[in-house]
Amino acid sequence: MPSVLQPRVGAKESRGSLLERWSFGAALGVLGGIAMLLLIAPTVIVLVTSFTNAYSLKFPPPGYSPRWYAALWNDSPEIVAAALLSLKIAAIATAVSTVLAVAAALALSRRREAWARLLDSIFMSPLMLPTLALGLALLMMFNLMNQGLSPTTLVIGHVAICAPYILRTTSASLMQLDPVLLESARSLGARPVFVFRTVTLPLVMPGIAAGAFIAFMASFDNVAISLFLSDARSEVLPIRMWHIIESSLDVRAAAASGVLIAATIVLGLVMERLAGISRHLR
């Protein structure tokens, strides 16, 4: 920027404009700082609380010990079982929705026709709609069809909320793909399936992986659908934790949260490295 165009700083600057600049910077810094603190502090507080040696969720804790992690591991078979079920449901739902959503992304991402745009926004709609309504709707449909609830019905509900994430990230990656690459592969005689396997898939893999990871976490965390679609014998982890926090405020909930936070941070950092999830969330 040529210096003649810069407003002149220093002695000539009036007191009013200095105050003006200062107040803007201060407002931005203070509010942004509060936002940053708010993003981090709750997680830190839960982590610290989970190492308490007391029976209550007092903060700061009177003393520290890993006792609640031991209690979680040794005498909470119901929490461990719920966690394993959640992992299983999330894994299956993610796998199924990855296949469905990647296929749909291949079909829709480059199309500008009205039907394709409409279909795309329909597929994205579970992200905007209250999914609780969808959970209830699915429950009523299964009831009317005399179809009892099972892990399968749970997976069906979860696929509906997982697919949009994978569709979004895969479509975005496909749109960034240079069509010349596909063209040259085709003109060199490669068949469509071969082009897909050797050119398209490797290039959009980070997008698919990022979407699958976000979908997995969304399914693992889902309450709105599971609330209606899990049968009496299968309770998923977030609902188990919801019951614990709602009824007894058991400190084991803090330990379970600590495990989840640690797992999220580790997986999140690994996936950021491999697939750049933050790029795909914007």
Place this chain on the structure above:
Amino acid sequence: MKPIFQEWQLALPLGVFFAVFVFMPLAMLGYVSLHQGTDLKAMGLAQYAKFFLDGFNLGILGSTLWLAAKTTLLALLIGYPLAYLYTLAPPKLQRVMILLIVLPLLTSAVVRTFAWVVILGRQGIINTLLQSYGWIEAPLKLLYTPGGVTVALAQIEMPLMVLPLITALSNIDPNLRQASQVLGAGRWRTFFQVTLPLSMPGLLAGCLLVFAAAASAFVTQTLVGGGQQIFMPFYIYQQAIQANDYPFAATIAMALLVSVLVVVTVANVLGRRSKGFVHA
């Protein structure tokens, strides 16, 4: 050689899945809501009359939408400066900031809600701090209050606000800001007349995401809000699972669904208008 299938046909599997497991159930939801009683025999508008003619029900709908609106405003107030700071930060700091914004989004909402139960509790950090400075005698009641739910929800949904804002703000040509300042506008005026209008698409997208998420945040509403305040999601759950009144639960779900859809549509229309305003 003729391909075995056309490219567009790849959308069919997901299309069929959505038809059977999203649209059919939602149609069923509307169908069940149009029944007079739980036996699902006679059809009629009795459930809607029951919902909309009762001040108690309307109050729940109103407080749910009001909660979502307050949450959206609060998330915008602190999320916007954060997104703005992000665009001004050097690339190295940006990488750290984006992780700090994204990681909470990936962390379980139950865990993040639990954090607020710990923070706002009688022995939580706020009450401990205030008491240790002697500013209050007895612990304040923070948990199970409307203010508590709003603050907790705004924090929990804030990443949904910040991410689209970062995209919108990064797309603004910095020369425009500079031009505005060179022409004599101050920082505040430049912000309100240049930056803010140009970031409108991201701002609206963020507001819609936060609004929709806050209106249906079952876990946070029940755990931080407590049993005293009922919001629509818990009301649906209670009527369906605890009272076994499916037609009425379906009606409440339809009311929530339609309200959120109306707000989203209105905001989208306004968004298109505001874009026209920016280019004019």
